[in-house]
Amino acid sequence: MKSIFRGLAALALAATGFLASAQEAQMDLPRVALNAGLHRIDAQVAATPEQRMIGLMFRKDMPQLEGMLFVFEQPTVQCFWMKNTLLPLTAAFVDDDGTIVNLVDMKPQTTDSHCSKKPVRFVLEMNQGWFAKKGIKAGAKLGGPPFKG
Incomplete structure (x- = not known):
C-alpha cells in the first residue's frame, strides 16, 4: 500500500513540475529553416x-x-x-510533401477546435495574416528539410 502512495506522490510531483514549466513560454526549441516560395521562415520545431x-x-x-x-x-x-x-495565429496544415492542405485563422484564448481537412503530420503556426499578406493559400508548397518531394 505504501508503494502505491509513493507512486501517486511521485506522479503528483511530476504533474506539478510539468504545470510549472507549462506556465512559461518555451523559447529554446530546435529550429529549422523553411521557405514558402521566396519567403523564409525560421520555425521552432515542437516534436515531442x-x-x-x-x-x-x-x-x-x-x-x-x-x-x-x-x-x-x-x-x-x-x-x-x-x-x-495570447497571439492570434494562422495554422497551416501541411502534407508530407510540403503542400498546404488548409489554413485556419485562430483567435487567442479560445477553446474552438481548428482541424486539418485530411490526415497530416505537420502543422505550421505563424502570426495571423502572415500567409494572407504573402498571397500563400491552400495548395501552395512549403520547402525545407522536413518535407519529402
Whole structure:
C-alpha cells in the first residue's frame, strides 16, 4: 500500500513540475529553416508530446519571420485550439510533401477546435495574416528539410 502512495506522490510531483514549466513560454526549441516560395521562415520545431502540448502558449509576441512547426509521428486529422495562447495565429496544415492542405485563422484564448481537412503530420503556426499578406493559400508548397518531394 505504501508503494502505491509513493507512486501517486511521485506522479503528483511530476504533474506539478510539468504545470510549472507549462506556465512559461518555451523559447529554446530546435529550429529549422523553411521557405514558402521566396519567403523564409525560421520555425521552432515542437516534436515531442510535451513540446506540442505547450506550443506557443504564454508567448506575448513572435517575430514576423518566425513560426512553430508541429511534427507528429503519423498522419492523422490534427486539431488545434488556443487556450492559454495570447497571439492570434494562422495554422497551416501541411502534407508530407510540403503542400498546404488548409489554413485556419485562430483567435487567442479560445477553446474552438481548428482541424486539418485530411490526415497530416505537420502543422505550421505563424502570426495571423502572415500567409494572407504573402498571397500563400491552400495548395501552395512549403520547402525545407522536413518535407519529402
